[in-house]
Amino acid sequence: MKVAILHGSNQGFFPRFYRDLKSIVESNEDNEVKLFVPNSGLNHRCVLPNQVCFGSRFNWHLHYGLFKFFGKQDCWSHLDTWDLIRKLKKFKPDILHFHVVNQCHINFPMLIRYVNKNHIPVVWTFHDCRAFTGGCPYFDEIKCERWKDECRNCPDKGGLYIKNFANTEWLRKFREEWFNKIWNLHIVTPSQWLADFVKQSFFKTKNVQVIYNGIDIDAFSSPSDFDVYGCYGIDKTKKIVLGCAINWEPRKGLVYFEELAKRMSSDYQIVLVGGVPQSLKSELEKLGILCTGRTRTFAEMVAWYQVASVFVNPTLADNFPTVNIEALASGTPVVMFKTGGSPEAVDECTGIVVEQCDVEGLLISIDVIISNPIKYSREKCLKRSHLFSKLQYKKYLELYHSVIGN
Incomplete structure (x- = not known):
């Protein structure tokens, strides 16, 4: 079994999470795990086992700049996503495991078309709420429930958005449309609290399982x-x-x-x-x-x-x-x-x-x-x-x- 893990940046708890997960999966010598991360300074400073970098360092700055100006994310990065798909094709994974992937480095329509065409099941671990909102990782601090329907008129513009058109409504609709096209999606959350919110979101028809983070x-x-x-x-x-x-x-x-x-x-x-x-x-x-x-x-x-x-x-x-x-x-x-x-x-x-x-x-x-x-x-x-x-x-x-x- 080949598992391709896709993540944004090797920081915080993730490096330990990845090493422990890789160790468990590869305890069977027939299994192989590879980590696919964007080409960034942080991912070069913290290199993890079996790590594969895709794209260019310039891409993130371009994608982030377009996001900040237009309020649109997950729809740019054509060349970097092409490079990611090229490297995934070479690895030929049986499963694609997403982690934090909404970080200005992937074109999701391109990636999802590749996943569906090749019938690759996706496990997606949500570490926060951004996958089913118009961008915010957490909304409970500001007591917002607009993510449940339209994510219109974001009340947290001073946090996530600095100078842009604050297209939270567009981004939420975009994510609802494309993420629900993933043909075989299984969602994992590290808490029951997050699982309950997922079941209230546009992912409510998907399989959701709670697996707590583990430590040594x-x-x-x-x-x-x-x-x-x-x-x-x-x-x-x-x-x-x-x-x-x-x-x-x-x-x-x-x-x-x-x-x-x-x-x-x-x-x-x-x-x-x-x-x-x-x-x-x-x-x-x-x-x-x-x-x-x-x-x-x-x-x-x-x-x-x-x-x-x-x-x-x-x-x-x-x-x-x-x-x-x-x-x-x-x-x-x-x-x-x-x-x-x-x-x-x-x-x-x-x-x-x-x-x-x-x-x-x-x-x-x-x-x-x-x-x-x-x-x-x-x-x-x-x-x-x-x-x-x-x-x-x-x-x-x-x-x-x-x-x-x-």
Whole structure:
């Protein structure tokens, strides 16, 4: 069985996702997985096994520029899509597995005609909502439901659209028309929350299956030898309240850590791991928040999870944040906002879910968890995390066989 995985950029959680999925699929020597990604600087800096680049670096800038001006996406990139199809024909996949593909590098009418002509089944993992909207990856933060019918008069023009005609209505209709032409499409979501939205979209007649993202439980549960206390000069008597994000953009809830810092006693130390805007860093440090930047090693990242008394995730828009299950696998309970599929990671003994924007609720929940170490124990967190182990990727292998069999 040959599986061709199509994705936009090798960043965030995807590299680990791909390596683990590839390892499971290729455990049978008769199977082969290849990754097809656009020719970009990022994909050249992070090269993954069996990676094939298609197109030119110039294409993305051209496609993105046309998108920004006309508000139309997924319909340009003729030459790059021709190059992708040429390379797919050479590989001859039995299954085409889409991931994040609506990123200004594919002409979907061309690709879908190739797929249908050659009767190649498609598995499409949705990591956000953009495939069934007029462009936005998340709409719950602005409480928008226009994606269900026309996506007209986008209320988030300041975010997605800067200078264009904001053709959200056109883009949604275009996607509805072409994506529903895929002759054999199976949709996977990493959360039940996202699956429920898919079933309300123009994909409602398609097969939808929930497969949670999986992680290497042993890698996070094994003791780390990185000394965060010594490296960062932290008093070992302090209770560490941890937050992690690749980049602390507004939707990740940075403002709520500021509010927590104003209300917490000196017994606590808030630590933020990840890219914090330089313009905000000095203000956060004045509040006593430690901003570490991105971790330099995996051992350091694991160490932060393990020394934390509680992990806090106040994200305002997300699908199924991997940081939640990484914290659990490190033995640390989680406090989170009721956002997207985030609550699906915990149960009553491994975390507390708080309504969005409720700072007082966050503060109370942090105290409840720290005051009840027996109820919210390391052992219970580890047990819960095994629901999200790398065994999740075996479900993809089962799906591949099922799709080919049908």
